[in-house]
Amino acid sequence: MVVDSLLVRLIGLRGLFRAGYRSVLTYRADLLFGVLGLVIQVSLTVAVWRVLYADHDAVAGVGRSTAISYAVLAASIQAVIMPWQFSSLPQRIIRGQIGVDMMRPQSIISQNLVQAIGTMVGRLPIGAAAVIAGLVLGGVQPPSSLLDCVAWAASTTLGIANIMTINLLVSMSGFWTLEIGGVLILYRFATAFLSGALIPLWFMPSWLKPIISWLPFQAQIYAPLSIWFGTRKGVDILSTLALQFGWVIVLAFLLKVVWRRAIHKVVVLGG
Template sequence: MNALRPVLSQVRIGLLTPWAYRASMLLSFLVLAIQIALYSVVWRAIYSGHDGPVAGADVQTAVGYAVLGLTIAGVLDTSPFWSIESRVRDGMIGVDLTRPIGLLTQNLAVQVGYVLAALPAAGVGLATGFVVGGLAPPQSTGAAVSFAVSVLLAFGVSQLITLLMALTSFWTLEVGGLNMAFFVVRSFMSGTVLPLWFMPGWLQTIAGVLPFQAATYTPLAVYFGRPPGGLAVALGVQAVWIVVLGGLCAWLWSRARHRVVVQGG
């Protein structure tokens, strides 16, 4: 328990920090609800000229996908990209390196806190989905359990991707442009904006070899009964990405720790 106390303290920091800006958090929930409502209107307008399903998905599936996709992204994609960058810039990274737990553990714990702080977004998203009438419940208990497992794996993939991007701060102090480009690629290739099954084959292939789809698209595909390659393969791919991304983070940190230059105070 004593070994866990420092980790839990970092989780608590991540949990409390976003809610120090309550107006911003509440506004983000409102924005999520508006996004879901708008996406449902757009998808229904797109399908209004079609009598049947498109790429194997009917209008109810498309709207439900938008509801669930935006909800998951609203919770899992809330971790700060700038945490390491700002601490390298102002010299506080030196303090981090003296703490009793490693830098990677510290940041992952803070990221977990941010995700916990954003959990009310799940309620907002699902409630909005109920109002717009776009999300049906899982087809069975087994489907619900499979979806829950996939979401947990997606959580691991998402946080490791965020940490990997944050570690680039040791090579360049200004990561704003890189993060903007990364956000655009992540949103598109993860399937949050558009289901991968609507993409042309060559683009699906590219998305399939990148880790982003394992952070959002896979749990959504599991929910709607379309796991890529089957359920076992889909969950296995997510687990493999956790191992690969974890290894990349550890390797990058082993290189980055030799580049630390404390600036400022």
């Protein structure tokens, strides 16, 4: 009986995963324009950073090739893990479909996280195209060592868990406000800045950098890429991974707390 119940749950989650990546691949024209748009962005990014570094070999101790490569990889990663529509939860709340979701054997949290993973997988071709464009333009450099590559993979995994948890936390605000379009726009731009996707923490003001370094957002893009480029070594890498893991635990706890309160705010408007 337990095995059958587990099998039903797994089949349901597999269906949600497929729905996630199919939601990206179904609209071929949108996917194509997404690829073209990001390739253009990467090309312009490489050109702009080369101009900024024209008369300098290094800025804040960071060389030109590292800065350019960081900008290209940050844009590529952000396009994959931070799409404009990163959760269907707000729309399902407005349409009243959340009532059906709550009757499924899987929890709302697992349903949305698995679907988000599927969406991320569906957007991998966009990020891959941007990385290829960066390689062609000479704007991507490999990790400094195999150990850094392994540490980067671990850090990236924790960063993805971090951003998916925060995304779902923000989406759950729809239980209280119903319409959260403005909140999502504000959150997206704030995350782009605080995660280091727009400006690496290397170039932040001295008074601001320590604050952002302790926030969960820097664990999403800056932390993995700082390991990729070898700016963190030894104990510093371990402390970075520990901080990322700590934030994942804290955010997972907050997610459960918010959900327990949100379940009492369910209002079926449609369906």
